[in-house]
Amino acid sequence: MSFQVFGIPVSRGVAIGRAVLVASSRVDVAHYFVGPDQVEAEIERAFRARDEVAREFETLKQDLRGDTPQELAALLDVHLMLLHDEALIGAATQWIIDRHYNAEWALSAQLEVLARQFDEMEDDYLRERKADLEQVVERILSALAREQGLVPVDAASVVQRDFAGEDPLLLVAADIAPADMMQFKRSVFHGFITDIGGKTSHTAIVARSMDIPAVVGTREASRLIRQDDWIIIDGDAGTVIVNPSPIMLEEYRFRQRQSELERARLARLRHTPAVTLDGERIELHANIELPLDAQGAIEAGATGVGLFRSEFLFMNRDGELPGEDEQFAAYRAAVEAMRGMPVTIRTVDVGADKPLDRMSASELRHEHVLNPAMGLRAIRWSLAEPSMFRQQLRAIYRASAFGKVRLLIPMVAHLHEVRQILEAVKKVQQQLNDAGHAYSHVELGVMIEIPAAAVMLPLLLRHVDFVSIGTNDLIQYTLAIDRADEAVAHLYDPWHPAVLQLLASSIGLARAAGKSVSVCGEMAGDPAFTDLLLAMGLRSFSMHPSQIPSVKQRVLRADAGRLATFMPEIMGSEDPRHEAELAFARNKPARALQ
Template sequence: MSIQMFGQPVSRGVAIGRAVLVASSRVDVAHYFIDAAHAPAEVARLRHARDTVVQEITTLKADLPPEAPPELAALLDVHLMLLNDPMLTDATRHWIEVRHYNAEWAMTAQTDVLVRQFDEMDDDYLRERKADIEQVAERVLRALAKEESLLPQVSHSRDQDGGDPLVLVANDIAPADMLQFKGSVFKGFVTDVGGRTSHTAIVARSMDIPAVVGAREASRLVRQDDWLIIDGDAGVVVVNPTPIVLEEYRFRQRQSELERARLHRLRHMPSVTLDGQPVELLANIELPGDAANALEAGAVGVGLFRSEFLFMNRNGELPDEDEQFEAYRAAVLAMSGLPVTIRTVDIGADKPLDRMAVHELRHEHALNPALGLRAIRWSLSEPAMFRQQLRAILRASAYGKVRVLIPMVAHRSEILATLDALERARQQLQDAGIPFTDVELGAMIEIPAAAMTMPLLLQHFDFVSIGTNDLIQYTLAIDRADEAVAHLYDPWHPAVLQLIANVIAMANGAGKSVSVCGEMAGDVAFTDLLLGMGLRSLSMHPSQLSSVKQRVLRADTARLAKEVGPALASADPAATWLAMNERWAQRSRSA
């Protein structure tokens, strides 16, 4: 039966493929594909883990005291029976040998299949037995966790037989886990939770694959290997579509691919408006390897290197100075002399470190992580770590043009502490005879307090970059990762636009460079408006560069500047801006 689900569209395009479920589990496990040659070794890992659990339960049963209730022994017998049941053991091995899942993923996938079967049983007693399946699976997963796999992870976008493309379905995917899937080239993904500007959505756009988040029941309603259509334009997920619907979406998919190919031809054209205004189009990257994609897409530099992704998915072991230096240097060298702006670590809120990491317990249990110890606040609370990162960045500056960007800065005390930390890092390198060059220091404008105290920031910083995602979140008091209030997250809100316009005007007036590096930069709906405000630098995901460049090439900034004032003064800026541009388009057509 075909069904439709609705969520938030976060990455445009159409994806069609078979569902791959990342099943939820109380045990956090890795999900990745293995090389076919290593399937026997992975099956052996699974078998060893199962045998370990069998031995544990057998020992527990043998050591039961005489006064133990007989039901306990019976329960242990049920768990032993399940561990030897082909529905669990053989089927789990099938996921490894045929689909090339790692052992942990195979176990969670088969557990999900069995739990669904139990849910559909009419008998209440049998239906409740799914808890036994989950408990047994959790024991096996814990056993697997004690012997970390050293097998290489590989990339697949199709089934083992080379037939059907794959799409990912999950309750949620952490940003760091998204990066693990980055090389897998899944054709698209859908999650139960999340919002348009959650970091999971942002990484999806950087992967340039169609995605829908906040689909509520997707991971419960979709089954392994169901055919799915993910409409990243409308936020619709179609499960097991009819042939007519499938053909319609295949046509849309072909049209989208043709449009992308046409836009791709613009990538190396100079980005200049109709009235001769050059506009700097930069790229946002998460890892050094993304720099090559940025160059290929036509970026003239990196406007935002999110260094926090070097700190995540590491089981609490933070990268040392040399490891960070090598990563930053790799990105700088890959950009071949073009500028690279490295943001200091922005940990917190929807980008937590692993549970064992420093300070994790402190902010994991915070009442509101978005307002807690994150970004520059966390860095300043760990001065040794912060200076270590600054030294690594400064060392990389010896290999190209590097700029440092400080996230979430708002207080004079934070500015002075940051300047002091940077000076100490410089002095330490100088004393050690390690080469570095001067770097420009910038502030991210993502808190209303920062936007309203621009004169203070401009005294101390060389440039500013507007992080629209957090600026909107904090201005409107909206948790951007919470789909329950996603409809209130409004980039067109008059307060948001007025703050952005004021920041751009004040930076331009002071002769300091200003850019936008949030999601608004890559949204063509805002390109003309930002240009009309006086912005001449935008940083976005490489996949969005060509679309934005097309708008830049067609823009007349002199005309746009005249229309910004009425739009900002309006109670409904979006409607006012749209109406003014439609009238201009009509006049152009009649002329």
């Protein structure tokens, strides 16, 4: 039966394929693909774990005393029967053969299939046997974990393989942490769906960086969609179509082909300078998470890196923070890959929806904080861990000897924070001098993410070389909205008059002070805001590489001076979005890119 699930569109395009459910479990499960030469060994792993659990049950039965209730012995017999049922291990091995799932993933997938069958049974007694099945599978998973000699990784964690079978795979999960999303880069998944999340949650941002269709905040998708269902992800409308009809499939396949043609056309703009019709040169920089992403920035035609999110070097490390030399190597690799173009490295921005496995030596735990988005995060955490902070600063400064590096500090709200940062920089420079490490001049910038920073920007500009506006958090804090919470996602509004006032004011103040200003939040990569930001006077955008072509096309078609004349009526309107759409559509330049 075909049905639809609705959510929040966070990454555009259409994806069609088979559902891969990463179901939550009381036992954490590793999910990864095995190579063709590992299939037999993986099947043997599954059977060895099954046999180990069978021996455990047999031992338990032998140890039962005479006064033990007969029901307990009967329950052990039920578990043994389930353990040897071909519908469990036999079917699970088929997942290994057909999809090259690892044994743990195969068992989880088959558990999902069988659990749904139990749920649909009319007999109450049989329906309640699902709990027995879950207990049996969890015992097998525990046996597999013991065999590996380690605790399985997070349920959303996937080690990538090139093999994925013939059909495209679409990931369905209750939620995917940003750190786990990072492991999906260059993966076999062509799209993803989650039950929770918002349009500008970091999970959504990474999805856009992968340039694959995604829908979040569906609430029920992981419960309603079955393992291996055919599904369509409409990343433009925020719709998921499950078991679509042949007519629906053909319609969306046509849309897929049209989207691919449009991407190919935009790709031809790669080497075209981003210059408006009235001659304004616009910087289109890239946001990256890892050094390897720098190559993608070059290929997309980026003129630099406007945001290197260094926190992703700190994640998925079981609490062990990267050392100075490891960080230096990563920053140097990115700097050298950009071939002389500027690289802006943001100091570690953890907290809220990007916690570390172990936040610090004091073992900070964000799950115990009532509102982590306003807690000890970003620069607040760095200043609370001065040794770690200086270590990162040394690595960044050492990388500056190999290219143009700029240092960006997140979540600044107080002048005393800026003074502490300047003191740390001075101490780091002395340490590098004493150690004989080379470094070059590094410009210092702060992110404007907190309304207080936007209001006091004239004071901040006295101490820094540039500012970068992080619109995601600026909107979140201005409107008091958790951007990862789908329950209030409809209130997250980049067009809100207060947000636009802070944006326009920050851009204007920085330009008036002769300081460079850029926008590195999601608004920078959304073509719907390109004309508006140009009208505000913005000349430097930073976005994921995949977003550069579409934004460049808007830049090439824009007359920045003419757009600026519409700002008074837009800023004075009760509905800025509607006013901007009318003004920009009504007054398009006669000469535009064909």
